[in-house]
Amino acid sequence: MSPPAIPLMRSTFFDETRTREALATFVRNAPRLSMGEQCAAFEKSFAAFQGRSHAILVNNGSAANIGLIQALLNLGRLRRGDRVGVSAVTWATNVMPLIQLGLQPVAIDCSVDHLNMTSSALYEHIGSIKALFITNALGLCGDIPAIAELCRTHDILLLEDNCESLGTRIGGTLLGNFGVASTFSFFVGHHLSTIEGGMICTDDPELAAMVTTVRAHGWDRNLPAKRQIALRKEHGIDEFHARYTFYDLAYNIRPTEITGFLGNTQLPLLDATIEKRERNFRRFREAMTTLPDRYHPLNCGHIERVSGFAMPLVARTANILRETMERFTREGVEIRPMIAGDITLHPFWKKYGLPEAVCPGARTIHECGMYAPNNPDLTDDEVSLICSLL
Ligand SMILES: Cc1ncc(COP(=O)(O)O)c(C=O)c1O
Structure with missing residues (x-):
């Protein structure tokens, strides 16, 4: 089969040729390639870009998700068995860490107009969930300020x-x-x-420290000196044994200097x-x-800047979707x-015996959506060609 004329991606990087050349030079000359200065510099500039106090770099987005949930369990902010709301339209490794770590995902419907959760769908679950791990799908969102406010007033941990x-x-x-x-x-x-690659961002220093511990074996090596000293004192660990002392449940989800x-090369182009x-x-x-009879209009008037990587559509019927495809x-x-x-259809x-959920919006997106x-x-x-194919 010949490759598509217009593929999802044409290149691995922005400014592909120069980036690959710079990468080759870097790999030839770098004194070390395991996590070090380059990772620390990217974390710092990413935190500044995002406007968060802490950014912790990991080896992919799925690892970011499981690392974050593990850190919240370690801190006791989530407990095994807790019910955690998730967007019904999401990605597998948003939900799977919850199952893997003994939590109960609860699918919350998404609106066909936003492709995302709205506060009215969340409202029905208030009182029955401890946390909400919402997915901001395809560069879009529902009324997330209202969702955040609902979470704040009802003591739901929002991730x-x-x-x-x-x-x-x-x-x-x-x-984010x-x-x-x-x-x-x-x-x-x-x-x-x-x-x-992946990143976890937060303004909470205690959570940032636990994510850092979870990222690498559960040791204290990458923590700020003050926290290291406090931990070693609390557990009576001397400097020699501190090299290989493991404080909490963890993984190895470290990035490399590559x-x-x-990240440092690409962020200025973002x-x-x-x-x-x-x-x-x-x-x-x-x-x-211009084709409201064929496609659901996408509601994004409330979004100042849409940053997605796809052109999503939801057809009015499965037949229209088939023709469009x-x-x-x-x-x-x-x-x-x-x-x-609809994640509940997988x-x-x-x-894993998760409860069937009634998510009519997500079902329509599942049956009539594509990007x-x-x-x-x-x-x-x-x-122009893509638009003309609608
Ligand atoms: C919503 C969402 N969460 C998590 C991930 C996982 O990210 P990664 O592919 O870096 O593991 C993806 C991947 O596309 C995603 O779309």
């Missing part, structure tokens, strides 16, 4: 899986800054690529690529708006399902 929405801004606030902590993915094709180097993708997305959305495929435009669609949901490419290498003509 954001922002792996698909780095850079989206609503009401002056970046997505509404909850206690948020996670990011730097996989190829996302907003910023380090090939594989991840850090690529705003320009977001702008380009947003322009493409707005053209696509406008084209869709055929046209895109015929013209060589790569298409994908709307991420995991085999793992049944296998087309919105990569920063798209030409204006290619965007």
